[in-house]
Amino acid sequence: MTTTKDLTQSGPTIFFIFGGTGDLTSRKLIPALYNLFLEGWMPENFQIVAMGRTQFTDEKFRGELLTDVNKFSRSGEAKQWDSFSQHIHFHVSDVQDPKTYKEMYERVQSFAQVAGTEPNVIFYLAVAPRFFATIAENLAAYKLTANPTKSRIVFEKPFGHDLESAKELNKLLSGIFTEKQIYRIDHYLGKETVQNILAFRFANSILEPIWNRNYIEHVQISVTEQLGVGDRGGYYDDSGALRDMVQNHILQLLCLVAMEAPVNFGADDVRNRKVDVLNSMRKFSPEDVQKNAVRGQYSKGWMQGQEVPGYREEKGVKKESNTETFAAIKFFIDNWRWHGVPFYLRTGKRMHQSSSVITIQFKDVPHQIFPTGSSEGWQQNKLIISIQPEMSIRLKMQAKRPGLDMILNPVDMIFDYKGTYTTETPEAYETLLLDTMLGDQTHFMRGDQVEAAWELLMPIINAWATKKSTSFPNYSADSWGPESADALLARDGFHWFTLPQTSKPKH
Template sequence: MDSTLSLQPTIFIIFGGTGDLNSRKLAPALYNLYLDGFLPQQFTIIGTGRTKLTDEVFSEKLLEGINQFSRRGKADEAKWAEFSKHVAYQVSDINDFETYKEFGRRIDHYSKEWNAKPNVIYYLAVSPNFFPVIAENISKAKLGTDTERTRIVIEKPFGHDLESSKKLNALLGKIFDEKQIYRIDHYLGKETVQNIMAFRFANSILEPLWNRNYIQHVQISVTEQLGVGERGDYYDGAGALRDMIQNHLLQLLCLVAMESPVSFSADEVRNRKVDVLKAMRRFTPDDVRLSAVRGQYAKGWIEGKEVPGYREEGKVNPQSNTETFAAMKFFIDNWRWHGVPFYLRTGKRMHQSSSVIMIQFKDVPHYIFPTETAESWQQNRLIISIQPEMSIRLQVQAKRPGLNMVLNTVDMVFDYKGTYTNDAPEAYETLLLDTMLGDQTLFMRGDQVEAAWDLLMPVLNTWQSKTSLSFPNYSADSWGPEAAEALIARDGFHWFSLPLNGKK
């Protein structure tokens, strides 16, 4: 990040200021931005919540989260003392209009104190059912009329389905300009994810190969060892398709598949992503049966500890039909990608927590080497690892040293830890800074959200209308249901997983 950036005085108003998201992500991100010199000299953070707290007690709660979750570890006492002077708390009821009138008074106070009109960022770190009432009250209090300085940040999920996302977009569109609306997907702020664009469009050697002529298939896997934990009530109404594929995984697919933008402007980049979603082949009922697999985890053992099945988790329906695993095959019907399958997979209680994109290239047209070298033969692969390690690996074949012609796979590696000594910023640091700067490149636009929902609605409707008689159908610490293996095996492939040591 560029420390010469010119930042305007800024007021952060965080709805859900006493919640988990603020404690784990937002407060640590803002504090790290402060340490790195990426907050303006004049700023304030106003946390809101129904719990009665003083400014001091609220600051102490933020400090606890920073000490536990910040990438830098525990906060320096002197620096925290300076930062905490910018932290305030307001007891508030989201449904009470008086709350918003008080926000207006605070904004006026800081405008006079700083002798400048500040940027005002409303961050909705609350349950999605509160999004409309907050937006409507902001409008009623006339707190969103400054289209240049006022922004609203909305966490996922953005809608529960296509209809609800359209309804929410329409409501926000009446109150705010699109340039004021920041639909956040933290995956897009991750360093390795941002590097996909740099890797693709800043290197001339890749573009000639980045198409159906040379790429055989693409896999995107985001797997977690964790279960639903304390999010059972939310997750049981969402499931893996809504929680992960509709946003995170489709965003990764768009970055891999998009055409080159004319420029790096926010709308130009987002236009190309929407083009991908519109070109993706829609699902028929038969496609859902053949190209989409769902699963739900049973009890099992992970790292020597027994864990419950999904239906035994807290706040989960004991007869739940909600999927905790989803695997799908997509096609993009355009000139670049016609006929190339894109396989997406995500699940909880899996064997490994990892996020990886694997691009497999087609085999060589003619094999010239002795037959005994064929046992170790592997097609070229490009592996983009987002977590647990951050790396980009190109796997190629090379001769092993010796008198005989023996081939084996070697990695050409770009490893963040091995290349850079400074810590990469957390995703929320990048996204919060972009919000302050008014840069929407890494945020989803309304039509993009709706296009993603439109693509998945046939699958959602099919799964909701039919109870799975096989649930639970995979055990904890596995790679998901057998049907997921069959999905990709029918095409002659297998799911790729990157060992934790990063070597294949």
């Protein structure tokens, strides 16, 4: 990875989006590309080609996109839309029709002729995973990926449904592409605060000496949502919290917290260190699953003054569904740095608060010198990395309260993005799409990393699939999950940490 992103590296680029009429395209991809355009990050010569079966003309499709860009772009109203939209085209297509790929090849050749050079060609698969293999094989058959230095293919999650399917997909893709062409996207890795974890850890010498089992008591990673499954019931009921959140987003956060320092900031070296973490994590026995993994499913209740249905009443969900909407797991990393330090992961839907927070709790002082009455509010030091709804990094410490008495109070030392910077932070997809154009894979998952994450979770997935829960639903909407999740930490003398809800959650 270059130390600063260099626009000249990308060159003329043609960007094909399979699933061009889907929500991801209109709500995330096009607004992200538009923001990159506004800030001068797009190549001088580029095309965005949305692929879909709807009979759209270019003009009709551009008009459809404008509504969502006005609504979802962080830049607000699309004042330069006319200039940007001239680069957008709609290609009426069918991913299973060979004619589609022949026409794509002809479009690339025409674009190359106008550009005067071979362009970068990016294929973004914003489609259901069942189409991944078909698209990949046809792209290869029509020589659209022949130059590995110029062509890239981007896959949205989920990448596989389990370990076996992930291996099969990796094997298929490795026969068509080089690993440097494959971009397995996880939008969490594009979030500004997530990227700052590496900077915070490895650019500050004061942290490294205490970033280990000698000083850290435990780590919590909590990603909770107020929303239910909504219109995604059919998909979610075949997935669940483990597949939807833990296997990708949350394990990625764990890797960033626990990884060793890379030799340099190159993509391969950073990703090597992440894979090391996954390979060091203690594998689950059936007894471990029962002891250290908790599942839950939400019931109906009230959220912000409105009654909401239980999971089994959601559209597309089976009436006796065994799918978990909540998961809490205790992991251990068996290496020199982290041996014996528990990592607690939690995620759930219809929770009391929407937030993504990493909490590193340090061990208590070895000897308490202050009188008991002076430290009634005593708290152990914590480093709290808030990804959303607020973006901040805060260190909780003890300090003397003003006055004649020696009274100690917890205080926060805070790095807050809004308070420190006046510029808006880019959306996650802006960062990742720019990296794709520049050929930078640092923030993308590698094949062996995907497989290692699946391998770690398969004992839990299999155990929960084969044994139906008799307690579902076991937590109500607007709660913090099942009581057994609290017990998971309470057995070790800890409790889940939550940030005070001072701002409106982002969904």
